[in-house]
Amino acid sequence: MWERRRRCHCWPTSTSARGEEQTDDAEAAARARDGDLDAFELLVARYATVAHRTAALLGGGDDAADIVQEAFVKAFRGLRGFQPGAPFRPWLLKIVANETRNVQRSARRRAGAYLRLASEPGRGPAEPEPSPELAAVAADRRARLLAAVRGLPERDQLVITCRYFLEFDEAETATVLGWPRGTVKSRLSRALRRLRLQLDEELGTEVRRA
């Protein structure tokens, strides 16, 4: 049985932790707005990893490092427009997402998520080593699923990336992508339906072939 709380080790997402962080964030953001670089550095340290993953997966790929650097500089300069008390994380990640789009546009690259398989999984909960056969089957399944996601329309890819690969909640996804919440919901269910259909079709083809 898969574990619902399983998530990448690398950034905090649990609701209670986020609640506490929001208080800290608000204070740090307020101090940073007055020119306190130490306070801003706290925010940079806290969100650098999720910003980097966001930039990379939303389409920045290898340009993620440059994008994130630029996004943080812009965020600092834009702090005056940041509403005191509002959550800092989605506000920042929206800047990251916009910057990613700008870079894609100026490099005349195709818009859409940047999704590639790594040779090793990111750290997760300890799991028993699967048999080579099972590992091969799982790898094949992953490759197909990824190919299916990459075959989806751009906006479907983005919503899946936000919700599953970046583990944003619905509200955060809406902020980051700049869509209404209802659109996030309907897009996601449509994207998942398309994925299921496609995977079922593939499976069906195989069964017939066998």
Add this chain to the structure above:
Amino acid sequence: MPDPASTSPVDSELRELSRWLAVPPEPDVATAVRARLQAAGSVGRPHHRLWRAAAVLVALMIVAAGTVVASPQVRAALLDVLRVGSVEVHPGPAPTATSPPAPVVGLHAASLTAARESADFHVLVPGAPLQHPDEVLVENGPRPTYVALRYRAGPGRPPVSTGGLAVQVDEIAGDSTRFYEKYLDGAGARRVRVGGAPGVWIDGPHELIVVDRAGEVRVEQPRLAARTLVWQRDGVTLRLEADLTLAQALAVAGGMR
């Protein structure tokens, strides 16, 4: 998180897939961001000049490291800089003191003839009254892509602006050696046309950092460059640094053969 009730296979498989997605290595963004914010004078607090120089250096080294992954267009767009060939011009705060001329590492002195024979491109030389340079520096290694011509003070030459030098011409072929110029608040940088090609004119002293083709910062101490004209000709980036007016600089540029 997506609705926990919808625990279809696709749902859980997407979660598992998430662990397997490739993300490029994450550099130390905090240092880079701090350096840029401090270098750009975004903060109201007074800051130590030495720290600022170090910060600029760090920021630019990181920018240089970025050349590996980001295309020039991408980086230019990101940094909002004026870019001509291998030279990037960044807005920046005013420098407050002059530094001695840059130490020369990774270059060797050569005759003009030898430089022209070994260089990977046609080395241009200003016409009268400058003509033959007093010193020619060539990048070490086979097929150098960077050559500098230096002219010392003398009659008929512009006033000394950079540590005993009256004029320096830098010629860079390709994209290997990079110059980063940070112009100050008072001196502007603006786009100009040089022989019909786009160029940049920086109207006053500014900080200069050079990153060589190995990615090393060859000029270790940011120096204060004089007025500088940057342009390109036949794929070579040219940089004329001297205390000249724009019209004079354009005349020198037009007379290079």
